[in-house]
Amino acid sequence: MTTTTSLQAVPGSSTAGQNVTLTATVSPSSATGTVTFLDGSSTIGTANLSAGTAAFSISTLAGGNHSLTASYGGDTNDAPSTSAAVTESVGQAPTNTTLRATPNPATIGQNVTLTATVSPSSATGTVTFLDGATSIGSANLSAGTATIGISTLATGNHSLTASYGGDTNDAASTSAAVTESVGLAPTNTTLRATPNPATVGQNVTLTATVTPSSASGTVTFLDGSTTIGAAAVTAGAATLSTSTLTTGNHSLTASYSGDMNNAASTSAAVTESVTGSTSTAVPDTAVPDPVSVSPASGSESSQVMTFTFNDPNGWQDLDVVNVLINNVLDGRSACYLAYSRSVGVLYLVEDDGGTLSTGLPLGGSGSVSNSQCSVAGAASVAMGSGNTLTVTLNLSFTAGFGGNKVVYLAARDVGGGNSGWQALGVWQAPFTPSGTISVVSLGAARGAAAAGTPQTYTATLMDSKGVSDFGVVNLLVNNFIDGRIACYLAFAAASNTLLLVDDGGDAGGPFAGSLVLNGGAGTIQNSQCSVNGAGSAAVKSGNTLTLILNLTFQSSFKGNQIVWLAGRDGAGANNTGWQATGTATVQ
Structure with a gap:
């Protein structure tokens, strides 16, 4: 006998994991046997007929549409039949x-x-x-x-x-x-003063140790609440020497500034006792001294550079002389070199700022390298005469070390006397500036003059959008990037106004004074420098802004200083960041 089979799925739309009941109805209802349920051509279950119906439940249907059928297998009296397909929509379960x-x-x-x-x-x-x-x-x-x-x-x-x-x-x-x-990660700063006690006029070395040693930034040394000076942190330490402590007890502290990753901290106070002397105290001047870098500035990926050092006790009194080339005073990821006069070899410090390379004899065919630079033994030589040691190195800089760098020198004698780091040059390893604004050059990239002597500094910057796009140009003269106790200038291009930041160093003010650069003879000054409007000018042409400044450094600002430039557009979207472009020795 002919049969018909129909199929019903409840619910008709379900979610994954939900139970779906399939009911097959076979007529005539007297039919017996088995119904097979299929998903496409795949069997998903079977059930026996009872009074013309067979039911099966399933909860394992995957997401998507399923074409379901019920196939009756027939019996002795009844022929097989298959239902029309029923589409079951299974959606994803919520999560x-x-x-x-x-x-x-x-x-x-x-x-x-x-x-x-x-x-x-x-x-x-x-x-x-x-x-x-x-x-x-x-x-x-x-x-x-x-x-x-x-x-x-x-x-x-x-x-x-x-x-x-x-x-x-x-x-x-x-x-x-x-x-x-x-x-910020917590830090700990400790301070050591040697010698202690000291006599009036004696050189006292203040050494601050900052942990963790990866911390960067600046340590300010204080006598009570009065700043003695500041020094950059290198490999977890900052050092400053002073011979100006007066008779009596001095409560000295070291205040670490913190950086992007490390919190500020201040050392416990160290009491330095300074006594008078029955004879005139003579400051210790018999320490070695870096003299010069030649060339003092330039822009090449390879250069033979000559570094000159002086020791009043003779060049053979020198123990180790150092050269550090980086954008800040940090031996990590730097071109950091140490020449051992006593051993007669050159060491290149690895990227971690502490591990030394194999010693390189100068004048040979070997070489040493890290990720920033390499030194070839050929065309490298060290020569001593009288009080002077001259070290000439055949240097090459890697492409990844591009940018404006400061050349620092330091010297130590066999007795432990140390010059400390002195900035005596700048070098631009070739690179492509990002953004639309770039620092081009600084006229008088290396200067040395007595305090009170007027000097002309010419800063040139470019903006690919045109000179009208310039917002502010900054010039900072200091021994590290810190606007405090510095010669810190801001030129507002729109108003042609030059602002001199006061000793507090806040770029937002207060200011020590301002000048409109229109050829007038006004003067602005702080404790480090003065600018005379006569001889100062801002020249705008095409894409180029040239800032000419008639600068005079004060006697309180003596020492080796670095000249940084920075420029940004009016909208503040493009900024060169600080670029080391020159050095100045205030005598």
């Missing part, structure tokens, strides 16, 4: 994603563990972790969780989310944002 960050808060460099939990726990696939809109990592789900660790979050608040991408059966979902607060 929920949560995020946990530990520890919170954290300090810079600390590992933060991000754990995403996705329900249902049967979900598979990948979770992407984001800091704002930026992906910071991803991980596969396992038993409903995915985890990554990250130690590169910068200081500040981070809005972190976990985004689950979904799978065949499970819909995508994103967690609520978790705010992770990353603070």
Whole structure:
């Protein structure tokens, strides 16, 4: 007998994992036997007929559309028949994603563990972790969780989310944002003063040690609340020498400024006792002294450079002389060289700022290199005569070391006398400036004159959008990048006005004075320098701005100083950053 079979699926639309009941109805209802249920051509189950119906439930249908049929197999009296196809739509199951960050808060460099939990726990696939809109990592789900660790979050608040991408059966979902607060790493600063006690006029060396040793920035040395001086932190230490402490007890401290990753800290006070002397105290002047760099400025990827040092006790009294070429006084990721006079070899410090290369005999065929520079033994030589040691090095700079660099020199004698670092040159390893504004040059890239002597500095910058796009040009003269106790100038291009920042060093003011550069003879000054409007000018032509400054340095500003330039456009979108363009010795 002929039969007909029909199929009903309830519900007709479902989600992954939901139970779907399939009911087949066969007529005549007296038919017996088995009904096979199929998804396309694949059998998904069977059921026996009872009173003309057979039912089967399934919860394993994957997401998507399924063409379901019921096939009756017939019996002795009744012929087989197959139902028309029924389309079952199976959607993805909703999911929920949560995020946990530990520890919170954290300090810079600390590992933060991000754990995403996705329900249902049967979900598979990948979770992407984001800091704002930026992906910071991803991980596969396992038993409903995915985890990554990250130690590169910068200081500040981070809005972190976990985004689950979904799978065949499970819909995508994103967690609520978790705010992770990353603070500066704590630091510890200690101070040592030697000798202690000292006599009036005797040189006292102040050494501040900052931990962690990776900290950069500046240490300011204070006598009570009065600043004695400041020095840059290199490999965890900063050193300053002074011979001006008066008779009595001095409460000395070292105040570390902090940097982008490290918090500021101040040492415990050290009491330095200074006594009078029955004879006139003579400052210790018999220490070695860096003299010069030749050439003192330039722009080449390779250059034979000559470094000259002096020792009043004779050149053979020198122990080690150093050359450090970098954009700041930091031996890490630098072209950092040490020539041992007693051993007669040159060492190149590795990128970590502390490990020495194999010693290189000068004049031979060998070479040493790190990621910043290399020195060839050929055309390199060290020569001594009288009180003078001259070290000539055949240098090459890598492409990755491009930019404006400062050339620092230092010398130590066999008795431990040390000149400290002296900035005596600048060098531009070729590079392509980013942005539309670039620093081109500084006239008088190397200057030396007595305090009170007027000098002309000519700064040239370019803006590819035209000279009218310039906003502010800065010139900073100091022994490190710090506007405090400096000759710090800001030229506002729109108004043709030159501003001199006061000794406090805040670029936003207050200012020691201002000049409109119109040829007038007015003067502005602070404790480090003065600028005379006569002889100063701003020349604008095409894409080029030339700033001519008639500068005079004060007697309180004696020493080797670095000249930095920076420029930015009116909108503030393009900024050159500080570029070391020259050095000046105030005598």
